[in-house]
Amino acid sequence: MTDLNPLTLHLAAPRGFCAGVDRAIKIVELALSKWGAPVYVRHEIVHNRYVVDDLRAKGAVFVEELDECPPDRPVVFSAHGVPKAVPAEASRREMIHVDATCPLVTKVHIEAGRHFEEGRQLVMIGHAGHPETLGTMGQLPPGEVLLVETVADVGQLEVRDPDRLAFVTQTTLSVDDTADIVAALQARFPGIEGPHREDICYATTNRQGAVKAMAPDCEALLVVGAPNSSNSKRLVEVAAKAGCAYAQLIQRAADIDWRALGDVRSVGLTAGASAPEVLVEEVVDAFRARFDVTVRLVETAVERVEFKVPRVLREPA
Template sequence: MTDTETLSPPTAATRPRLTLKLCEPRGFCAGVDRAIQIVVLALKKYGAPVYVRHEIVHNRYVVDGLRDMGAVFVKDLDEVPDDGQPVVFSAHGVPKSVPARAEARDMFYLDATCPLVSKVHKQGLRHVKLGRHVLLIGHAGHPEVVGTLGQLPPGTVTLIETEEDVAAFEPADPSALGFITQTTLSVDDTAGVVTALARKFPELHAPASESICYATTNRQDAVKAASEKTDLFIVVGAPNSSNSRRLVEVAKRFGAKDAILVESEHDIPWETVTDGATIALSAGASAPDILVDGIIARARADYEVSLEIVQTAEENELFPVMRAIRDVPLTPADMAFVNGAA
């Protein structure tokens, strides 16, 4: 090569080929959209700071974006000064003790708990009201589980994680049991535990309505449909996102040769994606679409991409925010952020 020669960018003829299967639905669900919107609207109406107890949703991009707007994330209400500014509770829900403490300090708070999580809380309370001991199927330590356990009176609920927990559980009255489920687990995730419970306790009462979040089911169904004959399945989501981790597990179980959880295109081992490979792409319910767009853009820059849409459902759910902030106008830029597009 002479000093004046330069390397030409790859052309369609020289770039490796890549089939990219894009899952729909993916990304933000209505509960996440509502929670983010509540923080943005509160900042617009009341100004910064707006305090947020724990991560509003499990995604670093979203949390960092809200922090840049003036949100202050705290682990506990003790970190919030008595300055009259609003406090937002995360989409995962909180124990009853949290709003009680806020009210005791005369705090102004906005509860961004997902309505589907609130429905599970009501189902648990209904079991208790009917004299049943509640069995909560979920993962210990998850914020939603912590919040749900804290909604029910002490001694009225037991966490069940595995079929082994079912075998070890001996209730005072086997005829007075009811179960509820962490929303971010799918029907497949809970099937074994529910079957074991029903077999051991024939009089077990199911929830009055389905506990599983529609978004969890829809995203897992799309991943199932896209997994077969896929070399690498990429799920965009945070490491602490339960529903995102489940998507990785589903992809492996339904035929993907490999599946990984990434936070952005920078986490993808592109050097392993060879000519003619097939990758699939989805995102957890708290991951914004701008991160998915970044992965698609990177793929198109380096590969000759054949894009396939794998759609298994349409989502049109909308959860309105509370009246106190419903009248606040949002700019197009605000809406783009709320919808995960910026």
């Protein structure tokens, strides 16, 4: 018998680390193992403070730009991708450099290069200033990639030739939001060419699918993730649109606003693609300390995707 109020905790599956994030973290750990500390990392390897702090404790040094790295130490490029100029400069300086860009982001880079070679100007659907957007736009010369963030932006586009256009998308955007912008692009530029396959990554789609499935049954839904994580913030938006009255982004259990939750009896819990499972377990434990918790797994997809690490890290030192 317990004096705690009952609560059903709807636990999303899939949630947390995707294959690209798992690979990026592994790359830094293998680089440290192969070359020893310090290993430099340009930008946060993934958008999660817990992960970054853990790697920092192991000997990773996080910097904003390449010129902060000494030429005699290895440097890893983050999972979000980098402009072409960055590896080119690392090669010029004869630095050991390892690219941890998610292979699904690399696919977008390859598409961008193909369109450029075939004479098309590119429109990128993404968020200004996001590392992935900067990395993708940096694959082509200035002026060759036009950024749109909203449907309204489509109406303001000034293109070189409306008959020679293509578009790509930031992989972590909301599927629904992207569809609206794509429709606006196709309405204004009927001949615009899209990707052969949807650029929204499988992990983004799957995590949003689980949230959509459980949100109508939840009085509140918490997303474990960083405030600078695009895919985590999209999960909050998806939950709200799917009918959940209270959807919040938290970094850790300490961020939970218990007063706002009040006497809820049904809470959803998920995690963005760069949030480790240990932080989800921390939140579950926090609920168990305050409620008589019944966990209900909401599984909408099973992920078996794995990405290999670069060959240089599979070879002996």
